[in-house]
Amino acid sequence: MLNLVVCIKQVPMVSELPWNPKTGTLKRELAEGMMNPACAHALEAALQIKSRHGGKITVVTMGPPMAEEVLYEAMAMGADHGVLLSDPAMAGGDTFATSYTLARTIENQCPDFDLVLCGCFTSDSETAQVGPQLAEELDIPAAAYVEQLEIEGRMVRMQRISDNFLEIMEIKLPGLVTIMDRVYAPRYPSLEGLMQAYERPRIKILSAKNLALDANAIGQEGSPTKIINVYSPTAEKKNVVLKGTAKKVVDEIFNKYGEKISSAMGKDLKKM
Ligand SMILES: Cc1cc2nc3c(=O)[nH]c(=O)nc-3n(C[C@H](O)[C@H](O)[C@H](O)COP(=O)(O)OP(=O)(O)OC[C@H]3O[C@@H](n4cnc5c(N)ncnc54)[C@H](O)[C@@H]3O)c2cc1C
Structure with missing residues (x-):
């Protein structure tokens, strides 16, 4: 038992x-x-x-x-x-x-x-x-x-x-x-x-x-954890306009955002 x-x-x-x-x-x-x-x-x-x-x-x-x-x-x-x-x-x-x-x-x-x-x-x-x-x-x-x-x-x-x-x-x-x-x-x-x-x-x-x-x-008195701040995370969006020839725009995209695109695709763009 x-x-x-x-x-x-x-x-x-x-x-x-x-x-x-x-x-x-x-x-x-x-x-x-x-x-x-x-x-x-x-x-x-x-x-x-x-x-x-x-x-x-x-x-x-x-x-x-x-x-x-x-x-x-x-x-x-x-x-x-x-x-x-x-x-x-x-x-x-x-x-x-x-x-x-x-x-x-x-x-x-x-x-x-x-x-x-x-x-x-x-x-x-x-x-x-x-x-x-x-x-x-x-x-x-x-x-x-x-x-x-x-x-x-x-x-x-x-x-x-x-x-x-x-x-x-x-x-x-x-x-x-x-x-x-x-x-x-x-x-x-x-x-x-x-x-x-x-x-x-x-x-x-x-x-x-x-x-x-x-x-x-017990209760708050017995709690060493102190909550400093609680907040909702906010996502910020920013619009960027790229100007120039297609080649210039694509180069700029890869230079500025290559790392982010690679991680989203799961592929290293530099090796492609
Ligand atoms: C009057 C009063 C008000 C409370 N208000 C809150 C509140 O606003 N928010 C909050 O999160 N907690 C509250 N509690 C409960 C307590 O503070 C939490 O249970 C504690 O901090 C557990 O944290 P956790 O959820 O991360 O536990 P975890 O470690 O994630 O829990 C793991 C396991 O531990 C056990 N366990 C955890 N808590 C309890 C419990 N309370 N009773 C029995 N088994 C438990 C369960 O088996 C659970 O599955 C309150 C308690 C009292 C008496």
Whole structure:
């Protein structure tokens, strides 16, 4: 019987959201939330491990109160328990503060965990840092960007693709893996699963105080990352008129723009 923990982040459903230029954070309240795609793959991997080896799955999310939705969805898919970390004191946390918060929660709520599964990255911030940092916080071995895995005794055997090579790796349990968004296509929540998730909710809502977290290590206070500036890149267009004979114009084009044309064509024009 394995004790599995899946960390799930709720992300905005649309990719282009307005942000608050003062704080550099997204205006999440303007978009509906959804389960981060790679987290859904991590959950599917956990569900398949559970069906082969038995055990229980606890899903953990840190976010605003609406993040609770992803816990219901996870339970409708087959997770057993949910933990929502929602506290204004945790808001604005970077990956460092997030990893600290998730680690203390896992130690508190699932002290005898065997395997923690995370998505390889999120679709809104995409740093891919939380998984490895969380393993550091929990002082356990980890492997990132895992395509497929199997539990063999107290060992996880994994495959991942790195620089076009297929790597086969093993780590001892307890351990942590971050799952790629390719192999474990997430199942749809069943109607029965949805009814059970909403009729018998098994979600704990915890604050920083409940977990006795160090106030200096969470939220903005505990975040060494400072966003200096956020802006939309703008493309500038300039019209240039070349005059003279055809030969002169062509020579000028090649002299001025030869390198750009070569790279766009994928051919070195000088060698042609
Ligand atoms: C009140 C509140 C408001 C927040 N507002 C924002 C916001 O506006 N923008 C924002 O990006 N974040 C917000 N967060 C969450 C937190 O700050 C980010 O989750 C964190 O910085 C992760 O960065 P990332 O997306 O680059 O993670 P990555 O390292 O890319 O994520 C990799 C994996 O780590 C795990 N993971 C990451 N974040 C979480 C999480 N929060 N809960 C559970 N598992 C997680 C998932 O498995 C994910 O697939 C908020 C949190 C709280 C409590």
